[in-house]
Each structure stands twice: as C-alpha cells, then as structure tokens.
Amino acid sequence: MSTEHKRSLPAVTLAAIGVVYGDIGTSPLYTLRECFSGHYGFSVEPSVVYGFLSLIFWLLVIVVSAKYLSFVLRADNAGEGGILTLMSLAGRNTSARATAILVILGLIGGSFFYGEVVITPAMSVLSAMEGLEIAAPNLDAYIVPLSIAVLTLLFCIQKHGTGLVGKLFAPVMLLWFMVLAVLGLNSIIHNPEVLRAINPVWAFNFFLDHKSFAFLALGAVVLSITGVEALYADMGHFGKMPIRLAWFSVVLPSLVLNYFGQGALLLKNPEAIKNPFFLLAPDWALLPMLILATLATIIASQAVISGVFSLTRQAVRLGYLPPMRIIHTSEMEAGQIYVPVINWMLYFAVVVVILGFEHSSNLAAAYGIAVTGTMVLTTILSCTVAYKNWHWKGFIVAVLAVVLLFIDVPLFAANATKILSGGWLPLVLALMMFVVMTTWKSERFRLMRRMHEHGNSLEAMIASLEKSPPVRVPGTAVYMSRAINVIPFALLHNLKHNKVLHERVVLLTLRTEDAPYVHNVRRVTIEQMSPTFWRVVASYGFKETPNVEEVFHRCGLEGLSCRMMETSFFMSHESLILTKRPWYLYFRGKLFIALSRNALRAPDQFEIPPNRVIELGTQVEI
Known part of the structure; x- marks a missing residue:
C-alpha cells in the first residue's frame, strides 16, 4: 500500500461508514422491539432476552463478519461487486446450461433487491418518527404525514445529486454510531450480567426451550442484518479494506453495545419493550435523538436509492432492462447517477407502502424475506465462483456451502412464514421486476433473430x-x-x-x-x-x-x-x-x-x- 493510499484510508473508511452501513446501522431502532412483538408471544424474561441477544450477536459475527467480509468480498470483478456482478463471474467457466441457471438465480437476486428497496426507506423513516410516541405522545397522528414529508424531500433532491448532502453522511453516521455505543455502554454498566448473552449456549437453549416459536422468531432476529448486501454492492465505491476496517473498528462494536444495552434495559425494566431504543436515552436527550435518528434513516434510505440506481444501470447495460434516461449528477464521481423513471416509481411505491402499513411493526412483517432470499442466492453464486474461478477444492467448497446454507435457509424459511402478513409485497415487486427483465432479454433476442433472418x-x-x-x-x-x-x-x-x-x-x-x-x-x-x-x-x-x-x-x-x-x-x-x-x-x-x-x-x-x-x-x- 502506497503512502498516499495510507493517508487516504481513514477518509475512505469514514465515507464507507456514511454510505455502506446506513441500513444495518439503523436496525437497532426496531429489531429487539420486534423480537418481543405480539406476533411471537414472548414475554420479557431473562432467558428470552439472553437468547435473542445471543442470536443477534452471532448473526452479526457469522453472516456479516465471516460470510460477507471474509468470503463474498473476495468475488470482485475489477473491483466491483453486487449480485449481477456475482452472476457474471459465476457464469464464466460453466456450461451453457449451468450458466443459464446461474443467470436466472442472479436475476432473482436482483429482483429481490428491487422488492427490498421499497420496504427499507419506509421502515427506517417510520421507525425514527415513532420516537414521537415517547418524546411527544400527543403528536402520534403526525408520524405518517411527517414520514411522507421527509421521504418526499429525499426523493425530490435526487435530481440535484447527493454530492453536497453526501458530505454530511459520514460525520452524521459516525456521530450516530458513537451515540449508539455510548447509550448502550451506559446501560450495560448498570446491568453488566447482560454480557452473558455472548455465550452461544443461550442461543441453543433458546431453540431447545421454545422450538417452533424460536424458529419463527428468526424472522425478527434477521432484521439486525438487513442491509448486509450493501457491503458487497458498494465494494466498487470504497474498496475491500475500508469496508472491513469500518465494520470492525466502528460499526460492529457500536451495534453490539447498543443491542446489549437495550437488553440490559429490558432486564431492569420490562415495560421498556414499548420502544427500548429511545428509552435508552435520558429524557432530555429524546428530542436530539429523534432528530439524529431521522437523519440516520434518511442516509440509510439514500444508500439504497443510490444502490437501485446503480443496479438499474447495470441491468440496462447488460440488456435486461430497456434503455432509460440516466443522468450523471457529478462531474467528479462517475457513480453518482440519477434515473428519473426509477426514482418516481420508487417514491410512489414507498408512499403507498407507508399509507398502507402505517406502523413499522406492520412493515416488519413484510421485511426480511427479500434480504434472506438474496443471501441464499449469494451463497450459491459465490461458492460457484470459488469452485470454478478460484479453483478451490470441491470438498472445501461443498462444506462451506453446507455451513452457509445451514444459516441462510432457516432464516429465509422463517421469513417465508410472513408471506400472508405482508411478506407478499416484496415478493410481488420482485416477481414483477423478474418478469420485466426476462421478458426484455428474451423478446429482444427474438426480435434481433427475426430482423436478421434474411x-x-x-x-x-x-x-x-x-x-x-x-x-x-x-x-x-x-x-x-x-x-x-x-x-x-x-x-x-x-x-x-x-x-x-x-x-x-x-x-x-x-x-x-x-x-x-x-x-x-x-x-x-x-x-x-x-x-x-x-x-x-x-x-x-x-x-x-x-x-x-x-x-x-x-x-x-x-x-x-x-x-x-x-x-x-x-x-x-x-x-x-x-x-x-x-x-x-x-x-x-x-x-x-x-x-x-x-x-x-x-x-x-x-x-x-x-x-x-x-x-x-x-x-x-x-
């Protein structure tokens, strides 16, 4: 690494904190609360709190740290990542039939992202605005209108580019993670026995004690890792080292401290399950926390909006979507683009979702199925790359695939039970995008063959x-x-x-x-x-x-x-x-x-x- 690169590493790492980890960084707003929601019937008891915290901790370690940061990030195409890039890499050294199957899997993964991106802004902003229930209960009726107003402003500024606003992303998100860590640490100091949950035995005992209900609860636990695909998709913007450094130095410690701090609060005061995130803060800090949470969720929403613009451009260039207007909003950054059609279709869908679900707990029933579906597909495609492109031994790849799918498939299956309670929404959106992409590709091929048959x-x-x-x-x-x-x-x-x-x-x-x-x-x-x-x-x-x-x-x-x-x-x-x-x-x-x-x-x-x-x-x- 050159001296110049070393000097720039802290700046790039800070930028990665602001963009890459926006979605997963705002998960503490709702994850632990949803684990104890009425859908699963768990009461706030020490063994249950320890079980959930242990599951969350080991998901962050195994899925994010081990799978994505250590394994999936190796699969880069000239430094670029993302599900379509992974699809392209996986199909390079395979037979025509295998390539066709891998292309279908990649397109399903891309379609899942379109389904997820509608849920993420609505879920994040609603969760932040619901802090009004604690800070000013008489303003409950304004949560939905304020959420729509915030998102309207966000989608309107897309055409002007995010360069100016983007300069605030990193400092705001760094402050956000510092506040998460401080609030969590303060609560842990008053109830340090919560750290026992690091022991994975609590997670195993949780499944032994609650069996099928524990399996269903994985649908809530997985909310702690939503946004994990951004680590891979944004690799081209920041590089592997800054993304890994940001995670291990700032993001992971802050998330763990905050989750365990919420757990310590629940052990002390089970009534705090109404909104354990905001109740971690002292009364005087509720309003500043509400403002900071709103800014953090706006940044998280911006990250997924930029991600869907980038995915759309890739799909257009690869021939899976029709040509559409793509506007470059920065003369300095090639990655900053604006796709008007996608922007306003996404805005309309997000507003409809907010009006239809009204509360983040209702949206949580729809959230996660697209994320976990993409995780399963990422495992299959990345293991194919390891075997075909990197020439890893078949036995090692098979063991690795089994271990990763042993985690991914139960998470997907647990979320599949949400289909009737809202999980149908991202699936329907993903199906629509899959039909559009496969139709354009196949019918375009048919047209070209028809025109050149002379x-x-x-x-x-x-x-x-x-x-x-x-x-x-x-x-x-x-x-x-x-x-x-x-x-x-x-x-x-x-x-x-x-x-x-x-x-x-x-x-x-x-x-x-x-x-x-x-x-x-x-x-x-x-x-x-x-x-x-x-x-x-x-x-x-x-x-x-x-x-x-x-x-x-x-x-x-x-x-x-x-x-x-x-x-x-x-x-x-x-x-x-x-x-x-x-x-x-x-x-x-x-x-x-x-x-x-x-x-x-x-x-x-x-x-x-x-x-x-x-x-x-x-x-x-x-």
Missing part, C-alpha cells in the same frame, strides 16, 4: 456494392449495428428506398463487456472492410455510459477522422406487430411492445445530436 452475408454485400456501386453522395454515414457481421437494417432500407450510399460508410457497434470498466486503450477497434466501408466496435463496461462523441475522438486518434457535423447517423425504428402466439407468451409480447415504446431512443441514449439522425421505420412481426 441470411445475407455482410462481406458479400459490401463486395457487391464496391463492384457495382449505387449513386454515391459526399460525407460519412454511420449505421448503428447491434451485432458484428450482421447487415444493419437501416442500410438495407436506405439502399432499397433511397438507392444512394455515402462515399464513406461506418458500421458502428457498441458492445457491453463482462467487466465494469474498459480501459481507453481497448475502447475502440477499427477495421477497414473495403475502400469505403469501415467497421468500428466500441467496448464499454456495464457500469459505463456509451458516448458517440468519445467514440469519434478515439477513432480520430486511431486514424479514422469523423466530424460529428459532417456525419449522418442512420438508425432503424421498428414498429412491432404481435403475431399469433400461445396464451402464455401473448402477455410477454404485449409487455415487450409497451417497454419498447417507452424505451429511451438511441440518439438520446448515445448522446447523438438530433439533427444528425435519420430514422428509417419498418414493421416487424414478433
């Missing part, structure tokens, strides 16, 4: 045009081609109807590689196919946004000079007609047509000046 050879056509050219006009024509060695549809139609050809023709293909970024040296590949035909292939990573101006600049450096204002871009615009299909494919066809009509047009997608674009329409049956 069977003409590109090389033969170019040779024929050079031998017997049509009327040639001055200038450069660029034909966007989705695939190499395929005749662009717009070129065929231009020759058929206009019967002219420009004196220089460039066949441009923009390709997304199986990597987050592509170095500029490998950005553009140029091949002269004939005296007047050129093929240009521009490669981008799935976290990059293609730009034709940049492609032209790289072409100029390679000896193919193209001036934007002297170039015409020919593109095909397909009007889709649905043919007779089986009933189970009819809906997918209708959905694909609707998505295509609302997709971002190529000129906007690749930042091509509108006055340089010529669109040639055609009807295509699908």
Whole structure:
C-alpha cells in the first residue's frame, strides 16, 4: 500500500461508514422491539432476552463478519461487486446450461433487491418518527404525514445529486454510531450480567426451550442484518479494506453495545419493550435523538436509492432492462447517477407502502424475506465462483456451502412464514421486476433473430456494392449495428428506398463487456472492410455510459477522422406487430411492445445530436 493510499484510508473508511452501513446501522431502532412483538408471544424474561441477544450477536459475527467480509468480498470483478456482478463471474467457466441457471438465480437476486428497496426507506423513516410516541405522545397522528414529508424531500433532491448532502453522511453516521455505543455502554454498566448473552449456549437453549416459536422468531432476529448486501454492492465505491476496517473498528462494536444495552434495559425494566431504543436515552436527550435518528434513516434510505440506481444501470447495460434516461449528477464521481423513471416509481411505491402499513411493526412483517432470499442466492453464486474461478477444492467448497446454507435457509424459511402478513409485497415487486427483465432479454433476442433472418452475408454485400456501386453522395454515414457481421437494417432500407450510399460508410457497434470498466486503450477497434466501408466496435463496461462523441475522438486518434457535423447517423425504428402466439407468451409480447415504446431512443441514449439522425421505420412481426 502506497503512502498516499495510507493517508487516504481513514477518509475512505469514514465515507464507507456514511454510505455502506446506513441500513444495518439503523436496525437497532426496531429489531429487539420486534423480537418481543405480539406476533411471537414472548414475554420479557431473562432467558428470552439472553437468547435473542445471543442470536443477534452471532448473526452479526457469522453472516456479516465471516460470510460477507471474509468470503463474498473476495468475488470482485475489477473491483466491483453486487449480485449481477456475482452472476457474471459465476457464469464464466460453466456450461451453457449451468450458466443459464446461474443467470436466472442472479436475476432473482436482483429482483429481490428491487422488492427490498421499497420496504427499507419506509421502515427506517417510520421507525425514527415513532420516537414521537415517547418524546411527544400527543403528536402520534403526525408520524405518517411527517414520514411522507421527509421521504418526499429525499426523493425530490435526487435530481440535484447527493454530492453536497453526501458530505454530511459520514460525520452524521459516525456521530450516530458513537451515540449508539455510548447509550448502550451506559446501560450495560448498570446491568453488566447482560454480557452473558455472548455465550452461544443461550442461543441453543433458546431453540431447545421454545422450538417452533424460536424458529419463527428468526424472522425478527434477521432484521439486525438487513442491509448486509450493501457491503458487497458498494465494494466498487470504497474498496475491500475500508469496508472491513469500518465494520470492525466502528460499526460492529457500536451495534453490539447498543443491542446489549437495550437488553440490559429490558432486564431492569420490562415495560421498556414499548420502544427500548429511545428509552435508552435520558429524557432530555429524546428530542436530539429523534432528530439524529431521522437523519440516520434518511442516509440509510439514500444508500439504497443510490444502490437501485446503480443496479438499474447495470441491468440496462447488460440488456435486461430497456434503455432509460440516466443522468450523471457529478462531474467528479462517475457513480453518482440519477434515473428519473426509477426514482418516481420508487417514491410512489414507498408512499403507498407507508399509507398502507402505517406502523413499522406492520412493515416488519413484510421485511426480511427479500434480504434472506438474496443471501441464499449469494451463497450459491459465490461458492460457484470459488469452485470454478478460484479453483478451490470441491470438498472445501461443498462444506462451506453446507455451513452457509445451514444459516441462510432457516432464516429465509422463517421469513417465508410472513408471506400472508405482508411478506407478499416484496415478493410481488420482485416477481414483477423478474418478469420485466426476462421478458426484455428474451423478446429482444427474438426480435434481433427475426430482423436478421434474411441470411445475407455482410462481406458479400459490401463486395457487391464496391463492384457495382449505387449513386454515391459526399460525407460519412454511420449505421448503428447491434451485432458484428450482421447487415444493419437501416442500410438495407436506405439502399432499397433511397438507392444512394455515402462515399464513406461506418458500421458502428457498441458492445457491453463482462467487466465494469474498459480501459481507453481497448475502447475502440477499427477495421477497414473495403475502400469505403469501415467497421468500428466500441467496448464499454456495464457500469459505463456509451458516448458517440468519445467514440469519434478515439477513432480520430486511431486514424479514422469523423466530424460529428459532417456525419449522418442512420438508425432503424421498428414498429412491432404481435403475431399469433400461445396464451402464455401473448402477455410477454404485449409487455415487450409497451417497454419498447417507452424505451429511451438511441440518439438520446448515445448522446447523438438530433439533427444528425435519420430514422428509417419498418414493421416487424414478433
């Protein structure tokens, strides 16, 4: 590690505290309270308190510290993480059939994230606002309106970027974790016997004493690790070392102290189960704690909103979602983006959820199923990477998979019991996103196959045009081609109807590689196919946004000079007609047509000046 890197490590670690750990850092607001909710029927007794605290402690140690920070973070694609990245890595050295299965698992995991991201802001902000029940009981009626107002402000500022507000994230979250630790430590000092819960025997005895009820209660205990996927998804922004350092130096000690402090409070005063987090604070600190909790939950919500923007961009670039407007809100940070369609769809869904559930305890019944589902899929995909990519011994990988699934599957099964009481919501949202992504990918492939079924050879056509050219006009024509060695549809139609050809023709293909970024040296590949035909292939990573101006600049450096204002871009615009299909494919066809009509047009997608674009329409049956 260089001296400069060492100097920057504390700053990056502080930033990681502000962004990566927002969701898991606000879990103490509601986790222990939900463990004793009426859903499970547990009374506040010492053995039960010790059992829950032991489960929470060992979940934080095993799932977060061991599984994610020690194992999953190893699976990086050029430093990037996330479920779609893991899917891409897992499918590299497998058979076609196995790759298809891994892609489906990855898409389900991505869909689960969309389902979770609707619950997280509503759950976090509502939990913070419910501190009003303690600080000012007469203001209970304002909890829901205030929560909606806070989230409305948060979603409205997304279009302006989070750079300015983001500078406050790290100091606020650091203060939040310090306050968690101080409040918890103060309570533990007055009741130190609560530390006995560190012994895992209490967790085992809890299951032996309560059996099926203890299993169901895992659905509440798992709330302590919601947000764990952010550790992996945000790896590209901060790196492995700062994320690990932030966890072990600040986040884990603060969370453990606060949970055990709440447990010590309950041993002393069982009535505090109404809201053990806020009752940890002295009366004079209730209002400041309410303000700080609100700020912390806003930051937690911002983290998942930014995460869904990043996931959406990856899905668009990998061809699983239709092109949509993606706005870069920072000239300095490539990762700061804003997706208007996703932002307002998410806002509408969050408001509906808040109005429908009204209380965080009701939302807790819906929370966790998507998180634990993603955890199971992450285990399967990461173990595949360990076996196929890292060449770990099969026996070691099998043992590791069994151990991790022995934890993940019961957590998922316990949360699956919440389906009728609210868990259906994230599942329905995830199913909708899965249908959209698989429909777009498969129907797009069907469309491309239908458009290129004429069977003409590109090389033969170019040779024929050079031998017997049509009327040639001055200038450069660029034909966007989705695939190499395929005749662009717009070129065929231009020759058929206009019967002219420009004196220089460039066949441009923009390709997304199986990597987050592509170095500029490998950005553009140029091949002269004939005296007047050129093929240009521009490669981008799935976290990059293609730009034709940049492609032209790289072409100029390679000896193919193209001036934007002297170039015409020919593109095909397909009007889709649905043919007779089986009933189970009819809906997918209708959905694909609707998505295509609302997709971002190529000129906007690749930042091509509108006055340089010529669109040639055609009807295509699908």
